Amino acid sequence: MKIDITRDKLRDATRKLMSECDSPLEVTSRSIAKEAGVQLAMINYCFGSREALIFEVFQTMSSVVIDQNPEMSEIMNSDMTPKEKLKKMHMIVTKFLLDNLSFSRAITKYVLLNRDLSRQLNSLPFVRAHYGGRKSEQELKLISYELSSVLQLAVYRHEAIYDFCGLDIRREEDLEKFINMQIDLFLAD
Numbered sequence: 001m002k003i004d005i006t007r008d009k010l011r012d013a014t015r016k017l018m019s020e021c022d023s024p025l026e027v028t029s030r031s032i033a034k035e036a037g038v039q040l041a042m043i044n045y046c047f048g049s050r051e052a053l054i055f056e057v058f059q060t061m062s063s064v065v066i067d068q069n070p071e072m073s074e075i076m077n078s079d080m081t082p083k084e085k086l087k088k089m090h091m092i093v094t095k096f097l098l099d100n101l102s103f104s105r106a107i108t109k110y111v112l113l114n115r116d117l118s119r120q121l122n123s124l125p126f127v128r129a130h131y132g133g134r135k136s137e138q139e140l141k142l143i144s145y146e147l148s149s150v151l152q153l154a155v156y157r158h159e160a161i162y163d164f165c166g167l168d169i170r171r172e173e174d175l176e177k178f179i180n181m182q183i184d185l186f187l188a189d
Contacts, residue, residue: 007046009036014057024106027054051110058103066096082129083187089123090151090179097155098170108156112149123147130187147186154178 013035017027029050033040047053066072075088097104124144131140154161154169161178162168169175 003046006036006038006042009038010043010046010053011057011060012036014053015061018054018057018103018106021102024054024102027102027106049110051107052114054103055107055110058100058107061100061103062093062096066093082126083183086123086126086130086147086187087176087179087183089126090183091176094151094155094169094175094179095172097152098158098175101155104152104155108152111152117141117145127187143186147182150182151179154182 010032013032014027017031017035018024021027029040029043032050032053033043036042043050043053047056069092072089072092075085075092078085080088124140127144127147128140135143158169167174167178169178
């Protein structure tokens with residue numbers, strides 16, 4: 001179908017431009033449409049917005065890297081506590097976000113303001129297992145939402161965090177310390 005071809009062209013152009021840019025602001029709707037060889041209006045027609053297009057491309061990239069990561073599978077199948085699993089999983093995800101910083105910066109606002117919370121709280125089963133019935137479903141959902149939002153904002157503002165408190169989350173030791181602190185705060189024993 002012609003619309004599917006247009007969607008693919010837009011996704012490919014976005015992936016290419018985002019991987020080549022220094023700043024996500026360089027990847028405008030016009031530059032995406034030009035690279036894809038389609039009319040500018042097709043971005044909104046096919047995806048609703050530039051941000052939604054970039055988010056979709058990023059989700060596809062992240063699912064390949066994160067969901068198919070053998071280390072992630074090992075964590076999921078291990079006998080670690082739910083809290084330890086969350087710490088390990090957040091290390092992998094946060095490293096991926098930092099390694100793809102231009103994408104992360106381009107989608108953070110969109111993700112925080114527009115994501116479907118009913119489908120995109122991957123930490124919820126682990127938060128639920130950690131508390132084992134000691135918290136209401138409402139509390140569990142809020143904890144999961146807050147945890148993922150804080151980590152996304154930390155990636156977005158990693159330079160400010162370093163300036164403010166000296167943690168450089170681009171360094172593995174500092175990232176691990178930061179994630180451990182955050183999960184320990186949200187998942188009290």
